[in-house]
Amino acid sequence: MNAVEILFGDGRYLFLWRGLEVTLLLTVFATVIGLVIGLVIALLQQSEWRPLAASKSLRLQQWRPLAGLANIYTTIIRGTPALVQLLIMYYVVFGSYRGVPKLWIASLAFGINSGAYVAEIIRGGIESIDRGQVEAARSLGLSRWQTMRYVVLPQALKQSLPSLISEGITLLKETSVVGWIGMNDLMRGADNIRFQTATAFESLFAAALIYLGLTTLFTRVMRRVERRLRASD
Amino acid sequence: MIDIKQLHKKYGKNHVLRGIDLSVDRGEVVVVLGSSGGGKSTLLRCINMIEVPTSGRIWVDGIEMTDPATDLNKARTELGMVFQQFNLFPHMTVLDNIMLAPVKVRKLTRTKAKKIALAALDQVGLRDKANDYPSHLSGGQKQRVAIARALAMQPQVLLFDEPTSALDPEMVDEVLAVIKRLAETGITMMVVTHEMSFARDVASRILFLDGGLIIEDGAPEKVINHSSHPKVQSFFAALS
Numbered sequence: 446m447n448a449v450e451i452l453f454g455d456g457r458y459l460f461l462w463r464g465l466e467v468t469l470l471l472t473v474f475a476t477v478i479g480l481v482i483g484l485v486i487a488l489l490q491q492s493e494w495r496p497l498a499a500s501k502s503l504r505l506q507q508w509r510p511l512a513g514l515a516n517i518y519t520t521i522i523r524g525t526p527a528l529v530q531l532l533i534m535y536y537v538v539f540g541s542y543r544g545v546p547k548l549w550i551a552s553l554a555f556g557i558n559s560g561a562y563v564a565e566i567i568r569g570g571i572e573s574i575d576r577g578q579v580e581a582a583r584s585l586g587l588s589r590w591q592t593m594r595y596v597v598l599p600q601a602l603k604q605s606l607p608s609l610i611s612e613g614i615t616l617l618k619e620t621s622v623v624g625w626i627g628m629n630d631l632m633r634g635a636d637n638i639r640f641q642t643a644t645a646f647e648s649l650f651a652a653a654l655i656y657l658g659l660t661t662l663f664t665r666v667m668r669r670v671e672r673r674l675r676a677s678d
Numbered sequence: 679m680i681d682i683k684q685l686h687k688k689y690g691k692n693h694v695l696r697g698i699d700l701s702v703d704r705g706e707v708v709v710v711l712g713s714s715g716g717g718k719s720t721l722l723r724c725i726n727m728i729e730v731p732t733s734g735r736i737w738v739d740g741i742e743m744t745d746p747a748t749d750l751n752k753a754r755t756e757l758g759m760v761f762q763q764f765n766l767f768p769h770m771t772v773l774d775n776i777m778l779a780p781v782k783v784r785k786l787t788r789t790k791a792k793k794i795a796l797a798a799l800d801q802v803g804l805r806d807k808a809n810d811y812p813s814h815l816s817g818g819q820k821q822r823v824a825i826a827r828a829l830a831m832q833p834q835v836l837l838f839d840e841p842t843s844a845l846d847p848e849m850v851d852e853v854l855a856v857i858k859r860l861a862e863t864g865i866t867m868m869v870v871t872h873e874m875s876f877a878r879d880v881a882s883r884i885l886f887l888d889g890g891l892i893i894e895d896g897a898p899e900k901v902i903n904h905s906s907h908p909k910v911q912s913f914f915a916a917l918s
Contacts, residue, residue, distance in 0.1 A: 575763075575765075577761060577763050577765040578765060578767065580728050580759075580761065580765065581759075581761060581765035581766075581767070581824075581827075582767075582778075583728060583751075583754065584726055584728060584754055584757070584758075584759040584828075585754070585755070585758075585778070585779035585783065585827070585828075585831060586751050586752065586754045586755035586779055586783040586784075586831065587751070587778070587779060587782060587783055588751050591782050591783070595778060595782065596767055596778075599769050600767075600768065600769050603769065
């Protein structure tokens with residue numbers, strides 16, 4: 446069999462085509478969930494709520510439970526493999542709910558995973574904003590939240606945008622392990638061709654090329670955004 | 679208008695303010711002088727609680743800023759502050775910079791806030807820059823916009839923290855002229871500056887800070903020419 450036969454014979458290209466659809470849908474859903482979670486976590490990290498400020502112990506006075514919770518989340522998520530998180534989500538969390546579509550479960554798992562990285566990116570953005578911006582806003586009477594909402598976050602998100610796109614690219618590649626819960630994504634599609642034809646080279650390189658094409662495309666978008674941002678400074 | 683009792687501020691071991699007692703009346707224009715590191719900016723920043731005092735009490739217009747029960751966001755609306763580095767919001771137009779606090783804090787309608795913002799821009803002579811972004815302005819223009827932004831909240835007191843120190847020399851005068859005009863409207867002001875001619879012409883009172891204490895306090899003529907304090911004498915001698 447030549448390469449064309451391997452990839453296109455018996456409609457095998459449909460494995461890749463339908464797999465691509467699954468990969469893209471999963472990436473988009475997970476990215477959106479990750480952005481929402483990441484933003485919330487980044488804001489929790491900034492929380493100055495100190496419920497025990499009246500306590501005698503200096504440690505308890507400084508205790509910020511919301512920030513602490515956010516840090517536990519990012520530590521656990523960033524310290525364990527995405528595949529382990531995916532399998533826990535599928536076999537443990539949703540273990541007894543077999544009616545839930547796998548796409549939802551996987552989107553949630555990868556979204557929660559990505560959220561931790563997004564939070565760190567946005568945190569970096571927030572911390573890069575000059576203290577004078579906060580001082581000016583507070584001196585005008587804006588509350589901490591209003592200062593965050595109208596002054597710090599808009600600038601921080603703009604700063605973070607290239608890194609956030611880069612996180613989306615990482616996520617696209619991360620989703621290639623989703624075959625472990627039996628989803629037919631691009632990687633699994635290539636694998637199916639590999640099984641059917643008993644040839645590894647063509648199917649695997651086809652998958653690699655498609656991934657590369659997608660990441661190249663998104664990297665271009667990122668570079669363009671970076672240039673735009675620099676121009677508007 | 680402003681009353682300060684035994685204000686102390688420490689940063690770790692660094693004791694920046696060592697017991698400031700001060701009372702500023704309505705309509706006074708107080709210029710704060712002193713060598714750098716003397717605590718001038720810290721004093722100003724403690725008044726609106728951007729810097730939290732280590733100990734001591736501060737009242738502004740009868741409201742105790744240092745009382746934990748005080749709504750600081752509300753209290754700060756009566757204290758406009760102008761910073762050395764301008765601190766304009768770079769992602770907003772000049773007009774939006776000025777309208778932000780009137781709309782979000784004073785809860786004015788956008789129409790009303792815009793009217794106030796444009797009037798404030800008139801006061802600093804920059805109405806034609808309303809729709810520009812800060813990055814398109816010169817340093818002097820940025821500082822005048824920052825002054826307009828503080829004015830738009832119609833505060834009782836204006837605090838100027840070295841408003842001309844970050845400016846190119848040729849832009850200092852346009853900013854000082856604006857501050858001088860404001861001083862003539864009778865608003866209460868405290869100005870930290872190194873501009874001696876401004877202190878001489880505009881101040882109704884000069885404070886001299888050294889080592890975290892007010893070591894001289896009085897009319898400009900008295901502080902500049904007739905101080906009995908050797909540190910104050912040598913400070914002005916070095917300038918002339």
